[in-house]
Amino acid sequence: MYFSNKQTILSFLYNIGINLTHFGLKCLSPFNDKIKSGVRGRADTFNTLKKHLNTENKTLWFHCASLGEYEQGLPVFKALRKHYKDHKIVLSFFSPSGYEIRKNSPIADLVVYLPLDTKKNAKRFLNIVNPELTIFVKYDIWPHFLYEIKTRNLRAILISASFRANQSYFKFYGKQLRRALFAFEHIFTQNDVSKKLLHSIGYNHATVSGDTRFDRVYSQLELNNTLSFIDVFKNNELCVVAGSTWPEGEALFVDFINANRPKNVKFIIAPHNIKPNQINSLKEKLLVETVLFSEKDDQPLREARVFIVDTIGILSKIYSYADIAYVGGAVGNTGLHNTLEPAVFGIPIIIGSNHTKFPEAQAMIDKGGLFAISSQNEFDFILNKLIHKGDFRRESGSKSSEYIKENRGAVIQILDYLRI
Secondary structure (H helix, E strand, O other), rough: OOOOOOOOOOHHHHHHHHOOOHHHHHHHHHOOOOHHHHHHHHHHHHHHHHOOOOOOEEEEEEEEOOOHHHHHHHHHHHHHHOOOOOOEEEEEEOOOOHHHOOOOOOOOOOOEEOOOHHHHHHHHHHHHHHHOEEEOOOOOHHHHHHHHHHHOOOOEEEEEEEEOOOOHHHHOHHHHHHHHOOOOEEEEEEOOOOOOOHHOOOOOOOOEOOOHHHHHHHHHHHHHOOOHHHHHOOOEEEEEEEEEEOHHHHHHHHHHHHHHHOOOOOEEEEEEEOOOOHHHHHHHHHOOOEEEEOOOOOOOOOOOOOOOOOOOOHHHHHHHHHOOOEEOOOOOOOOOOHHHHHOOOOOOOEEEEOOOOOHHHHHHHOOOOEEEEEEEEHHHHHHHHHHOOOOHHHHHHHHHHHHHOOOOOOOHHHHHHOOO
């Protein structure tokens, strides 16, 4: 890594770390399908770029760490796709979970894996792509790529950025990463804390625009969210949707459903991991009639009490059928999933207690639309209350939708800056 015409010890260690990462991923790839997809995909990136791009092309480059950042940036990406009709758009992901699900995204002409962050890869990538504008989303900061952008005087912005004081950028050993931030001509932050942290390191081209996820989820209301098989399953009964669940959260539902056998209540569970062995294990634990998405055409839906979604890509639509939602991740240590997706439909939400890194969760708790639990007893209490107290349920749900409406507008600020 290049810093003021000399390499520092830390930059040398960074380069060593990247090379060790490359070696480690290759060694692990035969034993992990996700890692294998990433290794193979990165090996093919430059061939894909050379095949579809030439020096006459005008391009934009959008980069996202994974699927969540893609969804976060999507409202901006869509607007730029519409405005820059004569440009080719390159969309890159670091994670296989983002690439595999959105490799056919209509907002991009090419979808590729981002090569590992070496100086050689950065030069080669930008020699081919040469973007007129680059947009990174939230936090995926890769120094070599950003320094190469800066060296070439190319435009780059960071959107929906969120920083914390304990991150490397703001520590004595974080000079390399701090310098990388200065490759962005402008940074749009989610909150004032992030802007102040940027000011503390001398970065002054920041605007608090909020989180583009609010604009993204609000746009879901404009879509057709109808799923005929969910209409049949719900059958006009109260519906609890558990989205992006992990085993710790699924255990809460298994105990609640088996112990209470609630009448006139349907449950939809959409696990984060849809591997057949885990799906079948979840189904076997439930003592009520349960149907999988993959079985929906062969088994009666109306009589079932639980519907397990063993597919991806339809959770946002399913939330539109919910009267109560649960969002997974925060019961264990896997990280809270997107609470804004169900909130936009005006429903109360239950999560686990490990949500300190997700400020929107605390904001929704303070507003009264979200409830954090830390035990089976707390889960049973709040879920029973939401099921049986209609006024409480509806009032809590209205707080969720109010929170979404109050926080829209980030996309407009970004597009105004870009003069679009």
